[in-house]
Amino acid sequence: MNGCHTEPEAAGALPLPDARAGQLVELRRKGETSRRDLLAGAAAAAATATAAAGCDITSVDQFLQKHYSELTDEDKKQIFARLEAQVKERSGVTVKISDPQPIEGVTFGYALNLSICNGNRRCVEACARENNLPNHPEEMRYIRVLEVPNGAFELEKSDPYFEGEVPKSGKYYLPVQCHQCANPPCVRQCPCEATWKEPDGLIVVDYDWCIGCRYCQAACPYHARRFNYGAPTIEPDRINPNQAYLSNRIRPVGVIEKCTFCLQRTRVGRFPACLEACPTGARKFGDLNDPNGELRKILATKRVYVLKEDLGTIPHFFYFFA
Amino acid sequence: MAKPVPLALGLCAALVAACSGPPERKLAPASASAHSITIELSAEHWAQFPCTQCHEKGAANTTERPLTEFHTNTGLRHGSVGGWCYRCHSNQDPDKLHLTDGTLLPFEKSYELCSGCHGDRAIDWRAGTHGLNVGYWNGPQTRRTCTLCHNPHRPAFAPMEPEKAPNPPRTMAAKEGGRR
Numbered sequence: 485m486n487g488c489h490t491e492p493e494a495a496g497a498l499p500l501p502d503a504r505a506g507q508l509v510e511l512r513r514k515g516e517t518s519r520r521d522l523l524a525g526a527a528a529a530a531a532t533a534t535a536a537a538g539c540d541i542t543s544v545d546q547f548l549q550k551h552y553s554e555l556t557d558e559d560k561k562q563i564f565a566r567l568e569a570q571v572k573e574r575s576g577v578t579v580k581i582s583d584p585q586p587i588e589g590v591t592f593g594y595a596l597n598l599s600i601c602n603g604n605r606r607c608v609e610a611c612a613r614e615n616n617l618p619n620h621p622e623e624m625r626y627i628r629v630l631e632v633p634n635g636a637f638e639l640e641k642s643d644p645y646f647e648g649e650v651p652k653s654g655k656y657y658l659p660v661q662c663h664q665c666a667n668p669p670c671v672r673q674c675p676c677e678a679t680w681k682e683p684d685g686l687i688v689v690d691y692d693w694c695i696g697c698r699y700c701q702a703a704c705p706y707h708a709r710r711f712n713y714g715a716p717t718i719e720p721d722r723i724n725p726n727q728a729y730l731s732n733r734i735r736p737v738g739v740i741e742k743c744t745f746c747l748q749r750t751r752v753g754r755f756p757a758c759l760e761a762c763p764t765g766a767r768k769f770g771d772l773n774d775p776n777g778e779l780r781k782i783l784a785t786k787r788v789y790v791l792k793e794d795l796g797t798i799p800h801f802f803y804f805f806a
Numbered sequence: 807m808a809k810p811v812p813l814a815l816g817l818c819a820a821l822v823a824a825c826s827g828p829p830e831r832k833l834a835p836a837s838a839s840a841h842s843i844t845i846e847l848s849a850e851h852w853a854q855f856p857c858t859q860c861h862e863k864g865a866a867n868t869t870e871r872p873l874t875e876f877h878t879n880t881g882l883r884h885g886s887v888g889g890w891c892y893r894c895h896s897n898q899d900p901d902k903l904h905l906t907d908g909t910l911l912p913f914e915k916s917y918e919l920c921s922g923c924h925g926d927r928a929i930d931w932r933a934g935t936h937g938l939n940v941g942y943w944n945g946p947q948t949r950r951t952c953t954l955c956h957n958p959h960r961p962a963f964a965p966m967e968p969e970k971a972p973n974p975p976r977t978m979a980a981k982e983g984g985r986r
């Protein structure tokens with residue numbers, strides 16, 4: 485039992501011992517440096533090649549782009565302008581890319597009332613529209629609504645592909661999306677720090693830094709991450725022009741993505757799209773640090789549980805009965 | 807020998823940039839905006855069709871019976887212990903509702919009437935933990951009144967058609983039977 489891939493932390497059960505974590509970070513830092521050196525060399529060659537061929541030079545900018553945490557305001561301005569121009573050119577839609585920052589002292593949380601959720605999937609569709617999810621046969625959806633037999637908690641007995649009028653008798657409905665774990669196994673598995681935890685507890689991905697290895701997808705116990713196998717074709721009339729760099733901007737092929745609690749909305753105070761679309765009012769969202777907020781009232785007075793608590797992921801997404 | 811100088815300068819600049827580290831992260835300041843709550847009502851309906859157009863004040867036959875001429879599509883199914891139109895509607899003033907103690911209540915205050923029986927729900931609704939609130943989690947919110955989601959004559963949610971099911975992954979669809 486000493487192969488590193490069989491250790492419990494690989495499955496996200498336990499935090500890494502400090503010393504090992506330090507070593508890992510060190511290794512990653514080194515990897516990052518050499519990656520950048522390599523890229524710089526390759527880009528120089530590419531620039532020469534594309535210049536000679538008269539090609540679009542913007543892809544080289546993208547190639548050389550730094551990690552989100554190293555971008556200055558000036559860098560961001562240029563990158564956002566480039567991305568906006570790209571969308572304009574490809575689909576004719578004028579979009580605005582912003583970078584709303586975490587709000588001081590706020591930790592986002594979500595609570596979902598299982599007593600009244602009836603599995604109608606309005607949240608799934610609203611999410612797809614808000615977050616610019618592709619609508620072609622390779623479509624992906626961040627929220628999966630599981631139809632579970634009453635009395636069962638084994639998710640393998642659930643069905644995400646149910647059809648026909650809901651609710652069906654003898655079933656309950658369990659919508660699952662990213663739980664924005666406080667101890668996220670997905671983040672620990674990323675070999676290049678392309679996904680991380682923000683100060684407000686949201687787990688985000690720098691789509692331009694992700695190498696598409698999908699380690700994080702395998703590590704997530706909630707099946708919350710989606711991979712862009714195909715080019716993200718979205719009908720122009722479905723494109724949401726209000727976009728944020730770390731959330732719903734249109735993703736390139738070959739990167740991972742997931743629910744971010746609609747940070748383009750929630751960091752400016754609005755409710756997430758799924759919450760407002762739910763006709764039964766089963767979804768509750770807010771600041772976990774606000775002692776008078778709705779979430780804390782729910783945590784204090786309702787029967788609350790989290791999914792797969794034993795894994796120690798400490799989700800910021802709660803299910804309750806009321 | 808003019809060329810090496812700018813090159814050296816450029817290198818220095820790059821080094822300085824590299825040593826100064828990543829830019830400092832500035833968080834958005836916490837806002838002190840108030841939690842103002844507007845209750846969304848469905849007032850137009852009864853404003854357009856006041857009950858007193860047909861019902862004279864105090865003149866109705868308040869005995870429970872099957873209705874064959876008017877209000878036949880109400881589909882009344884509310885509560886298991888009987889009760890009929892005049893449990894909630896007032897005969898004394900048909901344009902009003904009444905509480906169990908006889909207090910008259912305008913239609914837009916119907917949530918007060920609902921609270922009379924559904925106390926636990928009412929507490930949750932006032933706390934913001936039951937019902938659909940939209941707008942801002944840290945600012946102005948619109949809270950729907952009970953009857954915007956629940957038909958007061960038939961308050962249980964009717965079964966509904968769900969949005970389209972997700973496409974199964976291709977590997978799964980290719981297996982015999984396609985969907986699981």
Ligand code: SF4
Nearest residue numbers: 662663665668670704
């Ligand atoms: S639920 Fe979200 S934060 Fe938690 S492991 Fe999965 S992707 Fe990461």
Ligand code: SF4
Nearest residue numbers: 674694695697698700
């Ligand atoms: S797919 Fe992207 S975000 Fe996920 S582990 Fe690999 S590089 Fe990191």
